[in-house]
Amino acid sequence: MIAKDIPDIVVSRLPRYLQTLEHMQKDGIRTTSSQELGDLIGISAAQIRKDLSQFGEFGKQGKGYSVDFLVDQLRQILNVNRSWDIVLVGAGNLGHAIANYQGFGNHGFSIVMIFDSDPALIGQKIGNLTVQDAAQMVDLVRASGIKVGMITVPAQAAQAVADELVKAGIQAILNYAPINLTVPEGVHVQHVDPIIYLQRMTYYLA
Amino acid sequence: MIAKDIPDIVVSRLPRYLQTLEHMQKDGIRTTSSQELGDLIGISAAQIRKDLSQFGEFGKQGKGYSVDFLVDQLRQILNVNRSWDIVLVGAGNLGHAIANYQGFGNHGFSIVMIFDSDPALIGQKIGNLTVQDAAQMVDLVRASGIKVGMITVPAQAAQAVADELVKAGIQAILNYAPINLTVPEGVHVQHVDPIIYLQRMTYYLA
């Protein structure tokens, strides 16, 4: 599913479609329409149709979309019809919560390595993984071929960790530290920062 | 600083500006330019100037922006030149990590109540807060006047919790559960979902 020229803003909506469709699937709904999906997500039916039409013709006039089929197609498009191994750096409070989180498995992701620099944490078990020494990260990650990383270290260490992840061959980073990461072209970063989301809302509060 | 008709997309960038400026402030930088700020964040200088000009004239030609002044202005615009009390619902793994997280305090937020429905957790201390019984949530939150809530319960409970928060007078919800919440007009929701961010990146991976 090679991307010719799909706008980023379209791609950014697809995971939301997939998530909603997977819920429908679990609820036993076999068929849906752009209208129904749009109502659930809160966007217009036309936008959903146009977004999907960028990738193919997935629906049937008069009938709508097969939920199963559309889930399958979206998984292919998003490259999650496989499992991506993930390396997690930072085994503190947040790192523990994420490592124990069972929600990744069904959606194409699996945390397979955890690193920390604190000797007190190295060797500790989290679930069925053992916290490893951050000093060995670059070598181990490079050898493993892992392409996706998560950063849950304090802000002042995050850029250095990102640099190492890049050195280790990581191409996508989910960053939980409240700081802007600078990475080479071709490396993708997404930033999860609750404060930014909260401030987006307080703007609208009296 | 209630402006007329600022596009949502502009508002959504302001917290990022504020965050970056606060870092500059901590680093002792007194003055900056739209160019410098843009380089750090990864957007164009013109966009930053245009965004800020929606709210006033904060810069000086030839000199740039005073970091302190701009931080102060952005805090006013975003309504975080005060502290917002927050109620957290769900004292599980993630709830614990968030409740223990020290990062909110400096940015206009403070978790002041935690609720859970699990009798084993009610009464437990997290930091200096005590987990309270979710059955009493509506009354206690309403009485407190809190306007901002966070949901860290399992997906299947999230909508019910959201409904209760709305009933309790909450106007802004930060939702960590991987499900789409339906709320009345006027209530703001932001969704934090790591899987969505990961999938946005794997699209671009080979």
Add this chain to the structure above:
DNA sequence: GCAATTTCGTGATAATTTGCACAACACTTC
């Protein structure tokens, strides 16, 4: 089997968002 209904995919159109480029101003240097 045919009319009515549903819903898709999409070209055309409208709206929004971004980028450009420059006058205006402020500071620096000599």
Add this chain to the structure above:
DNA sequence: GAAGTGTTGTGCAAATTATCACGAAATTGC
């Protein structure tokens, strides 16, 4: 105090994004 440099704020143009609306296809009801 004049020339030179830097940087803002903004009108306008360009690019991007969303919406509209309709033909075509599929289904339903009678």
